[in-house]
Amino acid sequence: MKKLLPIAAILLLSLPVACSGQSAPAxxxxxxxxxxxxxxxxxxxxGLDIQPTAGDSKGYTVFVLNGNERLPMDPSTVQDDSIRIPMALFESELVAKIEDKTLRGVWRRRRVGQQVQSLPFEATHGLTYRFKVSDKPATGNLSGKWATELGSKTGKVDTVNAVGIFDQKGNHLAGTFLTPTGDYRYLDGNVDGDSLFLSCFDGSHVYLFKAKHNPATKTLTGGLWAGVSGYESWAARFDPKADLPDPAKLTYLKPESKTLNVAFPEPNGKVVSLTDPRFKDKVTIVQILGSWCPNCMDETNFLSPWYKRNKQRGIEVLGLAFERSPEMAVSGPKIERMKQRFKIDYPIALAGTNDKAQASKALPDLNAVVAFPTTIIIDKKGKVRHIHTGFSGPGTGKYYDQYVDEFNRLIDKLVSE
Structure with missing residues (x-):
């Protein structure tokens, strides 16, 4: 449950991060x-990788480390005895006092208006392990696919609403969970005896998974702590054939609709529509997204450079952003920050708020907006040919590769028509 911080705590966000009056920064x-x-x-x-920024005596370049991911944070600065590591896209930051080889402080994230969430933060230089493990041998190798029920009330898998994909080497464990609306990005951790531990932090996602492994029944039962106060139990059973609903069948054009009709403003105030000349006789990809959504950022990280390489083939992209605020004065700058971060060349319009029911009303030609992101592919004649709900990002390995391959094959087919 979101809590409203006292006024003093809110004001702290606008104060210098210094914790003392040192004359020279630490x-x-x-x-x-x-x-x-x-x-x-x-x-x-x-993990964190912190390095001085060349030519800036107070600046640092910081990467968050989750398994194979090196996620760049925004330029970080030291003032007096503290460092501030921001992720402006998610209105999130780490602020900590520098104590020799240790950083101690807080992670905080602004939600809506003056609502702020926070958790204590600590970091120690030179340590590379994820979770502490004992000398207990693992009770089994967890590599493979696991039919999963997130939110299981019974400790059993009665309804498959996710698929865990794990890769275990020794006591190191990596992987993610696939769901019908996206994935849990890069999860990294350890196995200690019969216990599983996985975590992810990316400035927005804050996930901690724990579970017990029963090798006799090939099952996992545990808990997921998400964000500041979220919790749900979960269960999984080993199943090499575990699968999810077809992402191409969850969202579809209503039978009475012939195409997708949209007209929304960009941050500069210009209204963009699929009837504009730039989209005429071109294969067009409509990306339903939000700047607050890490899975959307994974898709954008793929789509932005892909568009640069392919736009000369008669291809266009239109982003429809559903943000936390419907006000352009609030959400416009966030869209612009997203465009700058990912070097986006295609237009992104503010289409409404990130409430799925409201997003569905904004796009009445669709049966529903089930997930952010959702990708709609339209042929040269304006006909909707494919809608993909969710996105399997690079943290899913072969599932990401499979998506990219199928995406390219479909675009090639539509371009050649």
Missing amino acids: SVKPGIYRAFLKTRGGELPF
């Missing part, structure tokens, strides 16, 4: 840090 020891947030479920660990 310096951060460069290198790898083992960082963690203190959650209700215990330590939620992740």
Whole structure:
């Protein structure tokens, strides 16, 4: 449940991050840090790589490390005895006091208006492990696919609403969960005896998974701590054939609609519509997204450079952003920050709020907006040919590769028509 911080805590967001009156700023020891947030479920660990920024005596370049992911944070600065590591796209930041090889402070994230969420944060230089493990041998290898019920009330898998995909080497475990609306991005962790531990922090996603493994029944039962106060139990059973509903059948054009009719303003005030000349006789990809959505950012990280390579083939892209606020004065700058971060060349219009029911009303030609992101592919004649709900990002490995391959094959076919 979201809590409204006291006025003093809110005002802290606009104050300098200094914790003392030092005459010269402290310096951060460069290198790898083992960082963690203190959650209700215990330590939620992740990695940080902090390096001085060339030519800036107070600046640092910071990457968050989750398994194979090196996620760049925004330019970070030191003032007096503290470092501030922002992720402006998600209105999120780490702020910590520098204590030799240790950073101690807080992670905070603005939600709506003056609502702010926060968790204690700590990081230690030179440590590279994720979760502490004992000398207990793993009770089994968890590699493979697991039929999963997130939110299981019984400790059993009565309804498959996710598929866990894991890769275990020794006591190291990596993977993610696929769901009908997207994935849980890069999860990284360890196996200790019969216990599973996985975590992810990316400035927006804050996930801590724990579970017990029963090798006799090939099952997992545990808990998921999400964000500041979210919790749900989960269960999984090993199943190499575990699968999810076809993402091409969840969202569709209503039978009475012939095409997708949209007309929404860009941050500069210009209204963009699929009837505009730039889309005429071109294969067009409509991306339903939000700047607040990490899975949307994974898709954008693919789509933006892909568009640069392919736009000369008669291809266009239109982004429809559904943000937390319907006001352009609030959401317009967030859209522009997103465009700058991912070097987006195609237009992105503010289409409404990120409430799925409201998004569905904004796009009445669709049966519903089930997920952010959703990708709609339209042929040269304006006919909707394919709608893909959700997105399997690079953290899903072969599932991401499969999506990219199928996407390219379909676009090639439509371009040649």
